[in-house]
C-alpha cells in the first residue's frame with residue numbers, strides 16, 4: 245500500500261521490483277502519445293526491448309546533465325528563471341528516469357526487460373545522488389535571493405535543507421564516500437525487493453483441506469487426478485485459503501510458506517543494507533539511520549516518535565487485549581485444546597468470530613463486489629468527492645494489454661492521467677502500491693501515476709468477486725492517485741504531492757478508506773454481479789459492525805511493524821538477530837502465539853521503501869481519521885468538505901509543510917479524538933445495544 249516515491253530531495257530510496265518468468269510481449273499497439281520529434285514522455289513508448297528502455301533513460305540523464313550545465317553556466321545575477329527553473333528541469337528529468345525505470349522493474353513484460361530496468365533504476369538513482377551532492381548547484385541555489393512567492397520560497401529552502409542533509413558541504417573525499425554508500429543502498433534495496441518478487445512458493449494441499457473455501461475458489465483450483473491442489477503465495481491464491489480453510493494444518497503450512505518468502509536469501513542482503521545505512525548516517529553525523537531518516541519528516545526525531553507511539557499504545561493496548569480475549573474464549577468454545585491462538589489461525593478465527601458474533605460471513609458480500617463494478621464505483625466516488633471527471637481513454641499504448649488508462653478532468657481542464665495495472669501475472673510485483681510516472685509542471689507536463697495491484701479478476705471467465713477488505717485497499721490506493729494528480733498542478737516538478745514529508749503520504753490514502761463505511765457511497769456501486777441487486781442495507785450494517793471488531797488489536801499489530809522497522813534501523817546491524825528482534829516485537833504487541841519459522845522480515849519490503857519510518861501508517865491513520873471527521877456524515881460526497889479538503893490538503897502538493905496543511909483544514913492541531921472513537925466503535929455499539937436491551 246505504499247506509494248513508492250522519492251521523499252524530499254534526498255536520493256530516492258524507493259525501489260520497485262519484480263520477479264520470475266517471461267511473459268509474452270505486450271500486444272497493445274496504439275498511437276504513441278508524443279508527437280513525432282517530441283521527446284517521448286513514456287519509457288514504454290519505444291517498445292518492450294531492453295535497448296529501447298536504456299536509450300530512453302540515457303536520454304533523460306543527458307537532458308538532466310544539460311539542465312545542470314544551464315544552472316552552472318547562468319550569466320548575471322542568480323534568479324528563479326536562470327537557476328531554480330533549470331534546476332527543477334534537471335529534477336524533473338531524473339524523477340522521470342527513476343520513476344519509470346522502477347515501474348518497469350515491477351511490471352515489465354519480460355525478465356530481460358525487468359533486469360534492464362533494475363540496473364537502470366540504479367543508474368538513475370545514482371544520477372539523482374550526484375545532483376544532491378553537486379556543490380556547484382548547491383552554491384547556485386544558495387545564492388538565489390529569497391523568492392517573494394511563498395511556494396517558490398518553500399521549494400528553495402527545502403531543497404537547500406535537503407542538500408545539507410545529503411552532505412553537500414563535506415569535503416570531496418567524504419562526498420565520494422557518501423555517493424558510494426548511497427549507490428550501494430539503492431542496489432541492495434533493489435536486490436532485497438527482487439528476491440521477494442522472484443520467490444513465489446507453492447503449497448500442495450489435499451482437496452479435503454480446502455473445505456471452508458468458497459465455490460468460485462474451488463472452481464478455479466481443481467484437484468489433479470491424485471486429489472492435490474496447488475496454492476501459491478500470490479495474494480488472490482494464498483490469502484483466501486489462509487482465511488477460510490477449515491484445516492489448521494493447511495493454514496499453518498500456508499502461513500510458513502508466506503512468511504518464508506525471501507528467506508534465507510535476504511538475510512545477508514538485509515544485513516548489508518542496514519549496515520550501509522548505519523554507516524552513511526554516522527558519516528553524516530547521526531547516531532542511527534532512524535535519526536537521519538526522520539530529520540526532515542513531520543515527526544522530526546526518534547525521541548519525538550517514541551513519545552507519540554507511547555500515546556498510540558496507551559490508546560490501543562487495553563481495547564486490543566479485550567478484543568483478543570473475546571476471540572480466544574470464542575475459539576476455546578469451538579476447540580477446548582487451544583491455549584493460545586496460533587498466529588497462522590488469527591484471520592481464520594476472526595472470520596469465524598465475526599460470523600458467530602455479528603452474523604456476518606465475509607463471503608456473503610463478495611457477490612456485490614465484482615472487480616469491474618468496484619473499479620467503476622471507486623472512480624465515481626472519487627469523482628464526486630473531489631468534483632472531478634475521470635474518463636477512460638482508449639487506444640493508449642502501455643506496458644501490458646490488461647492496463648486501463650483514465651484521464652482526470654477538472655471541468656474542461658485535463659489535470660493528469662492514471663493507469664490501472666490491477667491483476668497478478670507471472671513476474672509482476674506482488675504487492676499493492678501507487679507509483680508516480682511523471683510529476684506535474686504547470687502548463688508543461690501533467691502528472692501521471694499507476695496503481696500496481698494484485699486483485700482477483702481480470703479474465704473474462706472470472707467476475708473477480710473481491711473481499712470487502714480489497715475494496716478498502718482499492719480506495720486507499722485511489723487516495724494516493726488523487727493526491728498525486730490534484731497536488732501535481734504546481735509550477736515545479738519538485739513541488740509534487742509525493743514529495744511532501746514522507747510521513748504524511750499515507751494520510752490522503754487512509755482518509756479515502758473511510759468512505760467504504762458509508763451506505764450511501766457503497767450502495768451507489770455495490771450490486772450483485774448476477775442479479776444487479778443493491779447491497780442490502782441490513783447486510784451492510786452487519787458488515788460494518790463486524791469490521792469494527794478488531795481495530796484496536798489491528799493497531800497493536802501496526803505498532804509491531806513500526807517497532808520492527810525502527811529496531812532494525814537502530815540496533816547494531818552486525819550483531820542483529822533478525823528472528824529474535826522480530827519475535828520480541830511480536831510478543832510485545834501480540835497475544836497470538838508466535839510460530840517458529842516465521843521469517844516475516846525477509847519479505848517486509850517496506851524496510852526498503854520506508855526504511856525506519858513504517859510509523860508513517862500509524863501517524864497518518866490518526867490524521868486521516870481526524871480529516872474524515874470533518875465531513876458531514878449524512879452527506880459525505882455532497883457536502884462542502886470534499887472541495888475544502890481538495891483545496892487545503894491535496895492541491896498544495898509539497899509547496900507547504902504537511903503540518904500546516906493539516907492545521908489549515910482542521911483549524912487546529914490533529915488530535916487522537918476521532919482515532920479513539922474509530923477504534924472503540926464496536927465497544928460503543930455493544931454498550932448501546934446492551935443498555936437498550938436492559
Ligand SMILES: [Zn+2]
Pocket residue numbers: 245246247720721724750753
Ligand atoms: Zn498507501
